[in-house]
Amino acid sequence: MALSLAINDLDAGYGAVKALRGVTLHVEAGETVALLGTNGNGKSTLMKCVAGLVRPTRGSMSLTLDGVAHDLTRLSTEAIVDLGVAMVPEGRRLFPRLTVKENLMLGAFRKAARQNIDRNLALAFETFPALQGLQGQLAGTLSGGQQQMLAIGRALAANPGLILLDEPLEGLAPSVALNVEDAILALKERGTTMLLVEHNSEMALRVADRASILELGTVVASGTAAELSADTALVHRYLAV
Numbered sequence: 001m002a003l004s005l006a007i008n009d010l011d012a013g014y015g016a017v018k019a020l021r022g023v024t025l026h027v028e029a030g031e032t033v034a035l036l037g038t039n040g041n042g043k044s045t046l047m048k049c050v051a052g053l054v055r056p057t058r059g060s061m062s063l064t065l066d067g068v069a070h071d072l073t074r075l076s077t078e079a080i081v082d083l084g085v086a087m088v089p090e091g092r093r094l095f096p097r098l099t100v101k102e103n104l105m106l107g108a109f110r111k112a113a114r115q116n117i118d119r120n121l122a123l124a125f126e127t128f129p130a131l132q133g134l135q136g137q138l139a140g141t142l143s144g145g146q147q148q149m150l151a152i153g154r155a156l157a158a159n160p161g162l163i164l165l166d167e168p169l170e171g172l173a174p175s176v177a178l179n180v181e182d183a184i185l186a187l188k189e190r191g192t193t194m195l196l197v198e199h200n201s202e203m204a205l206r207v208a209d210r211a212s213i214l215e216l217g218t219v220v221a222s223g224t225a226a227e228l229s230a231d232t233a234l235v236h237r238y239l240a241v
């Protein structure tokens with residue numbers, strides 16, 4: 001079920017703005033890779049490329065599922081979701097006027113996940129027990145922490161093979177951030193492949209196996225999480241901590 005992702009020499013942008021230049025990044029099945037860098041360096045753009053929301057202008061991207069490679073540059077967002085990619089976007093993007101349950105059901109709608117809706121919803125509730133009692137509540141009335149749990153829960157309801165997490169700790173109080181970090185660790189234990197963008201590089205390097213740092217759309221450093229954590233000069237130079 002776990003997916004692997006191979007991105008090679010990717011360029012992407014928005015008209016005249018070149019957001020990614022020659023990015024190469026691999027995420028093996030079951031691996032968690034952190035994508036680090038300060039604001040405006042192309043992290044979200046890379047995730048949007050994987051999700052089919054931004055089209056690269058050069059390079060290749062493929063997703064391997066059960067030994068079969070799929071060319072992501074040729075697939076629609078819908079087809080990419082159907083392969084098992086779930087994105088937890090920056091800013092959560094919930095449906096505020098729908099209930100918690102309805103938001104989760106929208107996640108659960110992926111074709112391959114539909115026959116196991118109960119099991120997939122159970123995974124969301126198992127990961128975030130706090131959501132269970134909030135099922136009837138409108139998403140727009142939840143606290144920031146509850147909304148983030150719902151955003152991740154909605155991705156889990158799709159029974160994904162690859163989760164793209166864009167700044168999951170953004171705006172969360174430290175105690176809630178720890179809940180979310182624990183949930184990410186639990187997903188890792190389950191063998192879910194994850195690409196994690198996080199401003200909190202300490203947390204990202206705690207949970208990731210490997211990490212890459214993006215600056216001006218280019219990978220300027222990559223290594224195991226332990227190697228990058230130990231390189232304080234590098235962390236100070238690129239991560240502004």
Ligand SMILES: Nc1ncnc2c1ncn2[C@@H]1O[C@H](COP(=O)(O)OP(=O)(O)O)[C@@H](O)[C@H]1O
Pocket residue numbers: 014017018019037038039040041042043044045046
């Ligand atoms: N929709 C857009 N239109 C034009 N430029 C954009 C758009 N989204 C992002 N950019 C630009 O692309 C670059 C990378 O942005 P982004 O991928 O959001 O960076 P990060 O997630 O690392 O903060 C920035 O220069 C940003 O201003």
Ligand SMILES: [Mg+2]
Pocket residue numbers: 043044045090166
């Ligand atoms: Mg971003």
